[in-house]
Amino acid sequence: MISALNQLVDLVEEHLTDELDVATFAKASGTTEYHLRRMFSSLAGMPLSEYARRRRMTVAAADVVRGEDDLLSIAVRHGYGSTEAFGRAFRAVHGAGPGDVRRDGGPLRTQPHIRFRLTVEGSIPMDTRIVERPAFRLVGHAARVPLIHRGVNPHIQRLVAALPPQEHARLKSLGDTAPAGLLQVSDDVDPDAAEGSPLTYLHGVALALATPVPGDLHAIDVAAGMWAVFRTAGPFPRALQEAWAATATEWFPSNPWRLRAGPSIVAFLERADDLSTATCELWLPIEPA
Template identity: 30%
Template sequence: MVAAEKALWYIESHYTEALSLETIASVAGVSPFHLARLFQAMTGCSVVRYLRARRLSEAARQLADGAPDILAIALASGYGSHEAFTRAFSEQFGLAPAALRARGTLEGLDLVEPWRTAEGPAELPETPRVVHAPDWRIVGIARRYVGGTTQGIPSQWQALYTHPFAQPPSGTAFGVFCNGASDGSFDYLAGFERRDARDPSAGLTRLTLPARRYAVALHRGHISAIRRTWRVFVGDWLPRSGLPVAEAPDFEKYSDDFDTRTGIGDVELWMPLTD
């Protein structure tokens, strides 16, 4: 059982208890940093967001069945007060706990069910390789994403390609995930490799990726399916390889033939390893 599956099992077995990312990561046998990135790749959301949604979904089932004590459900769901639970519940489902209990049905609610892994992992187009890469200096547009949402990344790339800095686009394109936090938030830098030492222009960020070892997998096809490739790479191949993952930025490196108009082309997925 790989780390993300261990984490999912533990969450489903203990979601009524006080849980932290550190506790879940310890059970899964990896660092909180690695679990946060792995879980995001496997499920599409952060550990904290998934745990919150699962607790609220189970609370919704109890309320629809007519549970009399909303405060008891709130406390069992990890909330310290009726008010905090009602606020979170309303944000998740668009109606208050008391309203759902009065309605008596789950119809129309978007519940989050226990996440299940697929029947056997899909195959990567090529066997990943281990390389020792030189340092890279990346300049581009950085944004912070909170709550495991990544919908803004395509528009971030659009902003980069229309920026004067990228006219015309030159250098290798990188999408870098860094500065991850326990709540699933992270910084994403969309940029190009730049070797000059000049300060970037206003609105741009410079990041240096130091020389180190990486495991590298290939994504082939449309960019919309890249999360699936990440899931197979970090959720199955990497844990089975036994390679030690480092707490450092991971990134996507776009091939020269990647077509930004169609979203089709080869993309390499790079995971940092300890030396």
């Protein structure tokens, strides 16, 4: 995976002025676009699309500062059909328009060429098991919310807090298959996993496909397949978020599995009354690499 990511970075450099065909590259590398984008985002700290945009504007800035060509020629050379579109992209990266930078020489925000390297970590074993599950259904209360990587997501917090205690008890009584208990479900996540990108959050339980779904609840059908289940314990949500990050930096590079499309699920095994600490299981859909 580290080698594939570095080859992908090289491919970005080769296609700074045209469209990057990630799907074809992923297939040739023996993986999937979904897994490649998720691993890049987790390890680089930014989506692949954002890295490509920053690199494109870093190279374009050199052309702007040199002043040998007019701005329209530079815009076209870097894949933009107008100076307006180029100017918006340039300003989003550098914080100033190309005309201002040409006049003042800056400000410029350079995106270095990323290289991924394998470091020896993993001194603490990850509590993991592999589970094969038939198709099932996730049922509960759902909403579209922005993705937040660190800390409590206030949009999710408001959704859950608005449910009365008896509704939590009702949901828990409905669940009849694994993962057991009350669940936090993230579905329809952008493969780049960009901060602030929309996802579907569901607070609910897992049901067998034959179990009727109450009419007032949302439902997500989940295909049969393999799951990696990571057990975490400690301050919530920090311990869970750190374990999630470690799946990308440690577990996936060390194991013959890759992410497949599907919801990620957090099951609560134990929790403090104020949710300051919790023991959880993180369920990630996987397939052989």
